[in-house]
Amino acid sequence: MGAPAVISLQQWDRRHGELCRAGMMEPSYGGPLGRHVQDGDLRLCELQFDNSPAALRLWNFLLSEEDRLHDARMAGKCIVGTMKDLGTVPVLAYALDNVVAFYPDGAWWTPCVMRHSDKLLRVADSLGLDESFCPVRAMAGAFVTGNHFPIPDMLLCSVGAVCDDFSAIAQRIEGLGHPIVWWEMPPRRSPAPGEPTVLLPTGFTVSPQQVAFVSRELRRVARALEQLTGQRLDATRLQRGFQQANKVRQTLHELRRLAYTVDPCPLPALEMLIAEMLAIHFCSDQPESLAVLEALLDEVQQRAQEGVGVLEKDAVRVFWINPVADLRVMNLLEKVGGRIAGSDYMFCHALEPIPQDLEPFEALARCALSDPMVGTVGDRGQRACQQAKDFGSEAVIISRIPGASHCAYEGDVIGKMIRRELGLPVLEIEVPPISDTVEPALRTRLEALMEIVHTRRRS
Amino acid sequence: MPCVGYNSAYVPPEWIAAHQLQPWRPTLRISDAATREGVSQDGCCSCARAFVAEVSSRRDVVGIVVAAVCDQIRRVSEWLIDPSSPPVLLFHVPATWQTSAARQCYRDELLRLGRFLEQIGGQSPTPQQLRHNMMDYDRERQAMRAMFDDLRGRPHADAVAKLHGDMTEDDSPAAPDHATDESASHTPIALLGSTVPRYQWWLYDAIEQHGGRVVLDATDYGERGLPRPFDAQLLADDPLEALAAAYLAMPHVRQRPNDGLFHWLHERMAHRHVRGLILRRNLWCDLWHAEVARIKASACVPVLDLDLDVDASAPQRALGRIAAFMEMLH
Ligand code: SF4
Ligand code: SF4
Numbered sequence: 093m094g095a096p097a098v099i100s101l102q103q104w105d106r107r108h109g110e111l112c113r114a115g116m117m118e119p120s121y122g123g124p125l126g127r128h129v130q131d132g133d134l135r136l137c138e139l140q141f142d143n144s145p146a147a148l149r150l151w152n153f154l155l156s157e158e159d160r161l162h163d164a165r166m167a168g169k170c171i172v173g174t175m176k177d178l179g180t181v182p183v184l185a186y187a188l189d190n191v192v193a194f195y196p197d198g199a200w201w202t203p204c205v206m207r208h209s210d211k212l213l214r215v216a217d218s219l220g221l222d223e224s225f226c227p228v229r230a231m232a233g234a235f236v237t238g239n240h241f242p243i244p245d246m247l248l249c250s251v252g253a254v255c256d257d258f259s260a261i262a263q264r265i266e267g268l269g270h271p272i273v274w275w276e277m278p279p280r281r282s283p284a285p286g287e288p289t290v291l292l293p294t295g296f297t298v299s300p301q302q303v304a305f306v307s308r309e310l311r312r313v314a315r316a317l318e319q320l321t322g323q324r325l326d327a328t329r330l331q332r333g334f335q336q337a338n339k340v341r342q343t344l345h346e347l348r349r350l351a352y353t354v355d356p357c358p359l360p361a362l363e364m365l366i367a368e369m370l371a372i373h374f375c376s377d378q379p380e381s382l383a384v385l386e387a388l389l390d391e392v393q394q395r396a397q398e399g400v401g402v403l404e405k406d407a408v409r410v411f412w413i414n415p416v417a418d419l420r421v422m423n424l425l426e427k428v429g430g431r432i433a434g435s436d437y438m439f440c441h442a443l444e445p446i447p448q449d450l451e452p453f454e455a456l457a458r459c460a461l462s463d464p465m466v467g468t469v470g471d472r473g474q475r476a477c478q479q480a481k482d483f484g485s486e487a488v489i490i491s492r493i494p495g496a497s498h499c500a501y502e503g504d505v506i507g508k509m510i511r512r513e514l515g516l517p518v519l520e521i522e523v524p525p526i527s528d529t530v531e532p533a534l535r536t537r538l539e540a541l542m543e544i545v546h547t548r549r550r551s
Numbered sequence: 552m553p554c555v556g557y558n559s560a561y562v563p564p565e566w567i568a569a570h571q572l573q574p575w576r577p578t579l580r581i582s583d584a585a586t587r588e589g590v591s592q593d594g595c596c597s598c599a600r601a602f603v604a605e606v607s608s609r610r611d612v613v614g615i616v617v618a619a620v621c622d623q624i625r626r627v628s629e630w631l632i633d634p635s636s637p638p639v640l641l642f643h644v645p646a647t648w649q650t651s652a653a654r655q656c657y658r659d660e661l662l663r664l665g666r667f668l669e670q671i672g673g674q675s676p677t678p679q680q681l682r683h684n685m686m687d688y689d690r691e692r693q694a695m696r697a698m699f700d701d702l703r704g705r706p707h708a709d710a711v712a713k714l715h716g717d718m719t720e721d722d723s724p725a726a727p728d729h730a731t732d733e734s735a736s737h738t739p740i741a742l743l744g745s746t747v748p749r750y751q752w753w754l755y756d757a758i759e760q761h762g763g764r765v766v767l768d769a770t771d772y773g774e775r776g777l778p779r780p781f782d783a784q785l786l787a788d789d790p791l792e793a794l795a796a797a798y799l800a801m802p803h804v805r806q807r808p809n810d811g812l813f814h815w816l817h818e819r820m821a822h823r824h825v826r827g828l829i830l831r832r833n834l835w836c837d838l839w840h841a842e843v844a845r846i847k848a849s850a851c852v853p854v855l856d857l858d859l860d861v862d863a864s865a866p867q868r869a870l871g872r873i874a875a876f877m878e879m880l881h
Contacts, residue, residue, distance in 0.1 A: 219844055220840070220841070220843050220844035221841060224835070224837070224840065225837060225840075225841070249807075251646040251647060251807045252643065252645060252646050252647075253619065253622075253625065253643075254622065255622050256621050256622045256623060256836075256837035256838050257837050259622075259646070259805070259807070259837075259838065260837040260838050260840070260841030260842070261841060262807075263807060263808065263809055263841065263842070264841050264842070264844075264845065266808055267842075267845045272807075272808070274646065274647045274807040274808065275647065276645050276646065276647045276650075276652070276653060276656065278643045278645075278656065279619050279625055279641060279643055281641065284663075284666070301659065305652070305656055305659075308652050309652060312650070312652065468629055469626060469629055470629065495594075497594065497622050497623055497835070497837055498622060498626060499594065500593065500594030500595050500835075501595070501623075501626040501627070501629075502626075504587070505587075505629075
């Protein structure tokens with residue numbers, strides 16, 4: 093298959109032909125990546141990709157999600173739009189037969205992937221949702237145009253301790269005539285003195301009262317799904333659903349462990365970001381998402397065994413906080429000599445296994461409450477410190493999301509904690525959906541960070 | 552009496568008072584409140600900042616209650632947590648106000664708030680004491696409602712501020728060139744939005760100066776921020792439940808769904824013969840910002856969307872826009 097490398101779209105399309113001639117088998121959604129450009133995914137022309145068939149499958153799987161959703165609609169399946177909770181409600185939905193769940197929130201990346209040719213932000217502007225909101229405003233545009241995903245049969249959205257951007261935009265979507273089942277997520281609070289403590293999968297603690305409340309809310313969500321589908325979400329189904337979700341989470345866990353620790357780096361940052369996203373909603377096909385991750389894991393294990401990777405040895409180990417609105421910035425990090433060594437893309441609660449020795453709704457409530465964004469910035473910062481330490485990170489990048497209400501409050505606090513507790517250099521950047529105009533400045537700042545780490549290594 | 556500072560109409564002052572503590576909801580006098588060091592003012596709500604600055608400035612405050620009505624205030628509340636500062640309670644107000652689970656959640660939060668108040672020196676009230684306090688506040692609010700027809704704009708805002716324990720004189724600046732012709736007839740205006748901070752109470756003057764009068768104050772400090780009268784039977788049987796039911800039902804843009812706000816607004820506007828709606832919002836407030844188009848589309852009267860920053864030129868800009876809006880209404 094050749095040595096691991098990062099290659100351009102053109103190179104991939106040539107390689108795709110060669111691999112097919114050499115007998116590569118592809119799933120139904122397979123094919124050359126270049127075909128997605130014809131569908132409008134113009135940013136692909138400016139990205140660098142891992143050259144493995146496993147990465148090709150990952151990309152094709154991601155970029156064919158809309159087709160999959162439309163096929164599901166044609167096949168008479170129930171389509172559930174889960175919003176904001178990032179990883180919890182899809183586990184319930186996929187425990188049912190003939191249900192496909194997806195996040196309309198995923199439109200967050202559409203303006204980047206389609207290089208604004210989608211005009212979703214322009215539609216959002218026309219709704220009064222201007223750039224003072226984060227890129228998730230593209231979701232409102234997608235509901236209006238109806239061009240990106242089929243309008244779901246049901247929308248379920250978590251509210252309460254969520255960002256104002258999302259809550260406000262989701263309400264606008266409901267105001268446009270798309271009813272939403274809202275469920276409450278309280279701000280996570282540590283137990284009061286003398287109150288029993290529940291330890292959550294991500295290591296945070298919470299009061300049992302909040303776990304009980306969220307589990308009741310999730311039961312309410314389950315009832316709504318039962319009414320929609322006419323099926324019962326009983327304990328057997330739920331346990332089976334958890335098992336499936338946990339297989340994905342465990343595979344991803346091992347993939348992250350290798351990709352973020354082995355030197356040379358066996359898989360690029362961009363593919364890892366996408367792989368992590370599969371844990372949230374399985375890209376509208378749970379069994380296939382597992383197969384995609386397993387193929388990636390095989391590839392990474394083999395590369396680790398052979399001591400080969402996609403980057404130079406000793407690339408600077410960076411812990412990355414928040415997803416980037418422009419995927420190309422993950423390439424840029426590697427171009428300047430960095431690599432990802434640990435991440436908090438705001439959904440680390442979807443990466444932890446769901447406890448299977450608890451009452452199912454309690455188990456899921458614990459996962460939901462593990463969300464780094466529903467707690468304090470201090471909690472999130474502490475966890476980032478611990479993770480950066482565990483992954484042996486040498487620097488931390490906090491990527492601000494334009495317009496995101498929480499970013500103004502987090503960066504400085506988390507940055508200070510990291511400097512104080514780990515003594516690591518921290519860089520805070522802001523990444524717009526298309527970062528070309530700021531790229532020279534961004535590159536200079538990333539290079540400076542790399543230089544700081546190299547100097548520290550030498551001293 | 553030791554004082555408890557709080558930020559929102561969703562925190563019942565009678566519950567604090569029933570614990571023998573003085574409730575105080577600052578009316579926000581500090582227009583240039585700093586952010587926490589290192590946090591840019593861009594993206595940071597000025598009212599949330601002003602609350603932190605003002606509540607930290609009073610020495611007799613023994614505890615602070617921050618109702619997490621939005622993500623910004625939830626995050627800003629962390630700035631108050633400091634060993635040298637009074638204890639802080641983050642009070643969750645469910646956004647999903649229609650379910651029994653939400654009501655129970657709010658009630659549980661009230662109980663948690665009660666325990667907090669006891670920890671900072673308050674005394675747990677008997678049901679009878681609570682009932683007594685609730686009835687006192689209810690009467691005051693009823694009286695205030697009765698005054699709505701003749702107490703308008705700034706005096707009305709001041710009366711509500713006093714109900715929330717802000718007893719200081721209204722020393723906030725008037726609108727530049729403020730001279731109201733009391734004899735002239737006024738165009739009835741509804742003022743909508745979150746809190747109008749005291750440093751922007753010149754807004755009321757400016758509206759009057761240009762021939763308008765706020766006949767419906769639908770801001771957080773206005774009529775919208777007053778809970779409905781308590782259910783008499785519930786008050787007798789279970790005062791805490793009566794408290795929870797009345798407060799959680801207050802219409803707010805943050806509720807999900809928030810149709811209740813629109814119904815409430817349209818009904819009141821029709822009743823008061825409102826001819827123009829001014830939406831006053833903070834520059835970085837997503838919750839109100841996102842609803843601008845919907846408010847405009849659903850209102851039967853012209854709407855002025857006034858996004859107010861705290862920079863020095865904000866009053867002049869706003870005055871110009873108010874003048875043009877009022878002229879258009881005449
Ligand atoms: S990026 Fe931040 S502000 Fe935007 S939807 Fe996600 S959590 Fe909310
Ligand atoms: S004005 Fe808006 S952002 Fe500011 S505290 Fe109120 S709801 Fe929050």
